[in-house]
Amino acid sequence: MSRSHSIISEVAERLFRDLAEPEVINRAEEGIWPDALWRSLEQAGLTLAPVPETAGGGGGTFADAVAVLHVAGRFAAPIPLAETMLAGWVLAGSRLGVPKGPLTFAPVDATEAVTFEPEGGLEWRLSGTAHRVPWARDAGHVVVLGEAGEASVVALVEASLLRPEAGRNLAGEPRDTIHFDGLVVGRDKVAAAGPGMGRHSLFLRGALARAAQMSGALERLLELSVGYAGERRQFGRAIAKFQAIQHYLAALAGHAATARAAVDGATSALAGNPEAAVFAVAVAKARAGEAAGEGAAIAHQVHGAMGFTYEHSLHHATRRLWSWRDEFGGESVWNIRLGEQVAATGADALWSLIAER
Amino acid sequence: MTIRGFEFPTPELPPGIEALRADVRGFLEAEFAAGSWAPQSNFMAGFSAEFSQKLGARGWLGMTWPSRYGGHECSALERYVVTEELLAAGAPVSAHWVADRQSGPLLLRYGSEAQRQAILPRIAAGTCYFSIGMSEPDSGSDLASIRCQAKPADDGWIITGAKVWTSNAHRNHFMIALCRTGPAGDDRHGGLSQFLIDFKADDVAINPIYNLLGNHEFNEVVFDELLVAGDRLIGREGEDWQQVTSELALERSGPERFLSTFRLLVELVRACGPEPDRRAAEAIGRLTAHLVTLRRMSLSIAGMLEAGEMPNVEAAIVKDVGTRFEREVAEVARLVAPVEPARGAPGNEPNYAAVLAESILHLPSYTLRAGTTEIMRSIIARGLGLR
Incomplete structure (x- = not known):
C-alpha cells in the first residue's frame, strides 16, 4: 500500500463510514443482510476489485483488493467482500461468467476435497462436503473448487440449490456447511481452473x-x-x-x-x-x-x-x-x-x- | 484527530542494490575465510581497526555523504543493505559503527565546515572512531537532567562533569559530549550544547566499567575543568536538544535493533536439523515471521530517511518491537533446543551452547541501550497524542 491512501481506499472508507454503522453490523449478526451497503460497494466496483473489466470487474490488482479489505476490516463490514473478490477472480480466470451479487467459494479448507465425475455426456456429478464456508447462505452463487481426476476444475453453482447448514464464527459471520453429494451441474457451468487458481x-x-x-x-x-x-x-x-x-x-x-x-x-x-x-x-x-x-x-x-x-x-x-x-x-x-x-x-x-x- | 496507526510504506529500492549486496557478501565470505573474525553474538563486541579500514577502502563507510567529505553519495537504502549484511555475518564493526551511523551525520548536518573537513573523510576511510557522550551518572533516561557543564572562557570553554556507559572510549578518537551551557527553561530542553572531545589530545580521565560478562566496553569519562577551544562547539550554543533528537531515528531504527541475536537463530536452526519436529518448526517459523516483518519496517525507515523525513516515532516502534524480539530468540531457543548454556573458550568456533550463553548474558542490554523500552513507549504515546 502506498502511503497516500489510494483513491480506492478513500472511496471504500466513505462508503463503510456511512453504511457499515454499528447497528448495521448488529442487524447482520441477527441475519439481516446489509443490502444498502452491498449495493453501494457493487456500484462503486469494489466487490470485484481484482477482476478484469472485460469480465465485469473493477480491473484492479490484488494490491487494490488488499487496500479495500484493510478498510473493510477497520469497519467490521459484515459482508463477503474477500470471498466475492476471490470467487470472481477465479471465475474470470477460468473463463466462466461472473454473476452479480455476493459470491463465495468452497471448500475453504485446503485439506477438504470436492470431486467431479462425468454424468452422462453433458453434466458433472459432485461429491464431498465443505465446512465453514463463509457466507454461503447469503451468497447468490458458490464457486466450487474441485478435482476431476488429476485436473483442477471450477463450477459455478446457484446457492439456492445447496441448502447450507448454518454455522457462525465468533463474530456471528456465517460459516456454513455444504454437502455436495449428488449435486449435478451442467457442463456450461464447469471449466478447468485457470492457471494458479486451484x-x-x-x-x-x-x-x-x-x-x-x-x-x-x-x-x-x-x-x-x-x-x-x-x-x-x-x-x-x-x-x-x-x-x-x-x-x-x-x-x-x-x-x-x-x-x-x-x-x-x-x-x-x-x-x-x-x-x-x-x-x-x-x-x-x-x-x-x-x-x-x-x-x-x-x-x-x-x-x-x-x-x-x-x-x-x-x-x-x-x-x-x-x-x-x-x-x-x-x-x-x-x-x-x-x-x-x-x-x-x-x-x-x-x-x-x-x-x- | 483520528488515530490511524503508523505506516511503514514499502521503499523503492535503487537499481543495482542486489549487485551491491552480492559484492558485500563476496567480500565478507573472503574475509571470513581468511580468518578476519569469529562471528559475534553481540554486534558491539567486535572491534577491528583493520577491518573498518577495509570497509572504508571499499567505499562502505560514509556512504550517503557528499564526495567532498569523503562520502560516496549513495542512498540510505544502499547503506542499509551494507549494514545488514555486516551484522548478519557477525562482522567486527564496532570500531567505526557509531561514527558512521550518527556522529558523522550529526557533523554533516550541524558541524562547521572546518569540523567536517577535518573529520568526515577520516570516518569514511575507517580510521576515526566516535563515542556517544549523553548518559551521566545521574542522568540516564532523563537526558534533559544532565549536569555536565561547559562554561565560556576567554579562549573557549571549560568543561566539568562526567559521562558513563561510554562504549570504547578507551579505543576511540572522539566523543560528542552533551553539556549544559545555560538554563533549561520551561520545557527543560534549553541550554544544551554538544562539544567535540578529543580522547587522544584532551586531558580526560577514562575509567573502565566492566559489564556483567566481565568485558571492558563501557567507560566512565571524567572532565575536570577541561579547557577546550571555541571551535569544539558543534552547531549553535543552547540549541542542541533538536540536534540530539535528530540522531535518534538513526540510532534506533537500524538492523542492529533486531539482529543482535541473529547468530543464535542461525545456530538454533542448525541444532534442530533439516527435518525439525512440529514444535521446533513452529518456533523457528514464528521467529522468522517476526524477523522478516521487523526488517521490512526498518528498511521502510531507511526509505523515509532517504526522503528527508525524521521518523522518530516509527523508529521507536522498531526499537521497542525489535529489541523485545531479540530477547525472545534466546528464551525460545533454550526451550526448543534445550542445552546448558556454556561460554566457549576464546578462539574456538562458537557452537550453539556458546552462542546461547553469550546471548543470554547480553539480553538485559538490548532493551536498555539507545533508549529503554519504557522511553520508546513514551515516544510512541506522544506520537498518538497522549502526552
Whole structure:
C-alpha cells in the first residue's frame, strides 16, 4: 500500500463510514443482510476489485483488493467482500461468467476435497462436503473448487440449490456447511481452473485477505482505545494520562503497525514468483494473527468492563480478530510451514532467505 | 484527530542494490575465510581497526555523504543493505559503527565546515572512531537532567562533569559530549550544547566499567575543568536538544535493533536439523515471521530517511518491537533446543551452547541501550497524542 491512501481506499472508507454503522453490523449478526451497503460497494466496483473489466470487474490488482479489505476490516463490514473478490477472480480466470451479487467459494479448507465425475455426456456429478464456508447462505452463487481426476476444475453453482447448514464464527459471520453429494451441474457451468487458481492458491489468497482485514481491525482497536482513554476519567484525570495506559497503547500501535507491514510485504510478494508469495503470505498471516490476539487483549484491558458489554462496539472488531486469526490457517499452521522451509533451506542460507523477501 | 496507526510504506529500492549486496557478501565470505573474525553474538563486541579500514577502502563507510567529505553519495537504502549484511555475518564493526551511523551525520548536518573537513573523510576511510557522550551518572533516561557543564572562557570553554556507559572510549578518537551551557527553561530542553572531545589530545580521565560478562566496553569519562577551544562547539550554543533528537531515528531504527541475536537463530536452526519436529518448526517459523516483518519496517525507515523525513516515532516502534524480539530468540531457543548454556573458550568456533550463553548474558542490554523500552513507549504515546 502506498502511503497516500489510494483513491480506492478513500472511496471504500466513505462508503463503510456511512453504511457499515454499528447497528448495521448488529442487524447482520441477527441475519439481516446489509443490502444498502452491498449495493453501494457493487456500484462503486469494489466487490470485484481484482477482476478484469472485460469480465465485469473493477480491473484492479490484488494490491487494490488488499487496500479495500484493510478498510473493510477497520469497519467490521459484515459482508463477503474477500470471498466475492476471490470467487470472481477465479471465475474470470477460468473463463466462466461472473454473476452479480455476493459470491463465495468452497471448500475453504485446503485439506477438504470436492470431486467431479462425468454424468452422462453433458453434466458433472459432485461429491464431498465443505465446512465453514463463509457466507454461503447469503451468497447468490458458490464457486466450487474441485478435482476431476488429476485436473483442477471450477463450477459455478446457484446457492439456492445447496441448502447450507448454518454455522457462525465468533463474530456471528456465517460459516456454513455444504454437502455436495449428488449435486449435478451442467457442463456450461464447469471449466478447468485457470492457471494458479486451484484451491491451494485460493487458501493462500484467503489467508492474505484475512490478514489484511485483521490489520484494519487492529487499527480500529487503536482508534477506539486511544479515544476511550482520552474520555474515561478515573482518579480525577483521563486514564490516557497514566503511564501504564500510555504504554499499553504504544504496544497496541506496535501490533497494528507490524500486522500492516507484514500484509504489505505479502501484497508486494504476490506480484512476484509464487514461492516467494507463499513465504510472505505465511509471514503475514502468522504475524497478523499473533498481533490480533495481543492487540485485542490490550484494547479490552484499556476499555475495562465497558468494552465487555454488547452495547459497546469494541467487540465488532475483537470478535472478528479472534475468528479471522484461525480462518485460512492459524498461526501454528503458517509458522510450521515457514519453519519447515527455513529448516530445509538450512542454517547457513537463513540470511539469504530473509534478505530476499 | 483520528488515530490511524503508523505506516511503514514499502521503499523503492535503487537499481543495482542486489549487485551491491552480492559484492558485500563476496567480500565478507573472503574475509571470513581468511580468518578476519569469529562471528559475534553481540554486534558491539567486535572491534577491528583493520577491518573498518577495509570497509572504508571499499567505499562502505560514509556512504550517503557528499564526495567532498569523503562520502560516496549513495542512498540510505544502499547503506542499509551494507549494514545488514555486516551484522548478519557477525562482522567486527564496532570500531567505526557509531561514527558512521550518527556522529558523522550529526557533523554533516550541524558541524562547521572546518569540523567536517577535518573529520568526515577520516570516518569514511575507517580510521576515526566516535563515542556517544549523553548518559551521566545521574542522568540516564532523563537526558534533559544532565549536569555536565561547559562554561565560556576567554579562549573557549571549560568543561566539568562526567559521562558513563561510554562504549570504547578507551579505543576511540572522539566523543560528542552533551553539556549544559545555560538554563533549561520551561520545557527543560534549553541550554544544551554538544562539544567535540578529543580522547587522544584532551586531558580526560577514562575509567573502565566492566559489564556483567566481565568485558571492558563501557567507560566512565571524567572532565575536570577541561579547557577546550571555541571551535569544539558543534552547531549553535543552547540549541542542541533538536540536534540530539535528530540522531535518534538513526540510532534506533537500524538492523542492529533486531539482529543482535541473529547468530543464535542461525545456530538454533542448525541444532534442530533439516527435518525439525512440529514444535521446533513452529518456533523457528514464528521467529522468522517476526524477523522478516521487523526488517521490512526498518528498511521502510531507511526509505523515509532517504526522503528527508525524521521518523522518530516509527523508529521507536522498531526499537521497542525489535529489541523485545531479540530477547525472545534466546528464551525460545533454550526451550526448543534445550542445552546448558556454556561460554566457549576464546578462539574456538562458537557452537550453539556458546552462542546461547553469550546471548543470554547480553539480553538485559538490548532493551536498555539507545533508549529503554519504557522511553520508546513514551515516544510512541506522544506520537498518538497522549502526552
